Amino acid sequence: MLDTESVRRRRAWAQALAGGVREASPEAVVRRVCALQAQDALAADLGIRARGRNITAAAVRAAYEDERSIVRGWYLRGTLHTVCSEDARWILALLAPRILAATGRRYHQLGLHEDLRRRADHLLRQVLTTHGPLTRAELTGHLTRLGIPPDGQAPFHLIRHAALTGVLCHGPRRAGEATYVLLEDWLPADGVRWDQEAALAELARRYLAAHAPAGAEDFAVWSGLPLSWARRAWGTLAQAGAITADGDLTTLAGRAGERGYPPDAPDAPDTPEMPEVPDAPEAPDVRMLPAYDNYLLAYRTRDVCVPAAHQARVWPGGGIIRPTVLADGLAVATWARREAGRSITVHPFAPLPPRVASAVDGEISDVSRFCARSV
Template sequence: MRALDDDQVRALRTRGQGIGGGVTFGTAAETVERVVGIQAQDARPAAIGIGVRTRDITAADVRLALEEDRTLVRSWFLRGTLHIVTTADLRWLLALLGPRFLRLSARRHRELGLDEALCDRAEAVITDTLAARGPSTREELTDRLAAIGVPKRGQEAFHLIRRTALRGLICHGPSRNGAATAVLLADWLPDAPEGPTGESAVTELARRYLRAYGPAAPEDFAGWSGLPVTAARRAWRSLDTSGELRHVRVREQDCALLADRADELDLAPLPAPDVRLLPGYDNYLVGYRSSALSVPAAHEKRIRPGGGQIHAAVLVDGLARGTWSPRHGRADITLFDPPPAVPGLADGIATADDDLARFLRTP
């Protein structure tokens, strides 16, 4: 079994995700398909996460893909959190993940006083409202739910809307004055295809994960997807039996990547650093159990200060070298101290900043 050094692992992972080695993808849908969804609690960082991986794209193009072309859709998927996924992946991911996160949410629903009868009534209110009125904001749906006794303040309305989405009945639709709206999924995406089911779906998701995130371990996949570790290990065995895995050692841990990516193991590094401005909660920063290979230990708190927060990172050849925040359409960058002695870093940062400005520009 071949042992990989840290630089080799970062090169494979960043190339797989389109954030290193000079790799980018051609369209928003191609990017999202490759990384199997972009975490999207906040729409703007999610769009930047797509933009940093995609050639010659703007925020307007991402919105077009979501609202006009409808090749992308935003709803609750991996880990039970909001993601943008491709419409082609929508139904099978919902069928695989929705029931699990509904089960895991049952206790919280009970704590909020949301019994099954009230949940069912709320689901009817939400779907009837969308059928009659079309796209509706969370505030508008909360007002309608108040008529059946759901408090306007608190988390109850949010959990009822999320529950309806996890059941495959609604999803996010067009934004209105900067606010997200919900729509009936069957109306918004009537032609969304089906896909693999059962164990085949778990194996397919693991295959897709390894294509983008490998080398990785089953425990990484379980944490990223929200599926049980036992299911992850079964998927690994299935892929191994079919000859699809190449086993490697990463910091004394058994990991794997897809065998058809093995030819990337010995690619020479680029002559200049590849700098990307990752948004907060980027896939690269949440896709593994440990951030030891992506964030220097001395600066871990700068990226992960605690409380579940993950800050935007200046990524240089797969390693976080600083943080940034948007300011007047540009990046306000703070490099870790001392600044890394990386030849060409200043030019790489300037190019990444220009790319961000181009992505965010308003027509």
């Protein structure tokens, strides 16, 4: 049975947040974590920075806009996430029907009946074909042609509906503001296609590659899928011999842990094993995570990564999740930035050991550097 420290160290290592692990590019970071929480665009960029080695804000923007290797959209739990572009379509096909169904009551409250939503999808496709990329305000202006009031939540829900139905996705930023583009124009159409069961198993495998040790309940919380679906995915992976259990927690077994390797692929000779998690380093591995980071949201409980006595400082209520400082995967402080990142204040839960404090100073400098270039 794994103890709490071992679970935390393995999870942080899987997320490229401990053990000295850092990825070389924004695409590599996103591929490793499967999906990066992105309702705050700068926080998402800072999440990539925390997991990368010397990654600049310009490199992140290039990955989104020039390489188009990563893309932002409504995926897990109907919340904005960044995923690898090649994964966008199959993840959307798996998750969007349930998100749309769960939003039905809100559509009804806003008077957005099915025919109106369909006409809005058609209109947004037309205006993006002619005028795109367009900002949310610009799309809202076009939606008034359907009698949609420009204020309130209706325009947002229609834009989000068009994203969930595969009409549009986030495109290049303009003067710091997100724009939207046609999905079919922005991303290549040659990505992997899965039927529902294969897609469900693949998403579960990707989750475990990025978050294990974890359980089916954790996967359900992270994905927003029903627990019955999560258990079904676990069953598929177990039948394929792709997972091993240690009490209530599960890890990937052997070749199933390779990035992009499907769980139902045929066996091959000389199958490589999952890499071993490195031993705890002598020097602490300190990372400054942004608000709403995956590492704090991907599990049913929080006790492994944030001490119970300090959870209210990270989750103060009102849907807020504050930026945190990790030392070897354990939250030891919160932090805040002001003046576009030029001023950063760290609020430790307790006095920091000298080596941790020194590493925090290095992270503060790097966050300031990143934010300055981002601005």
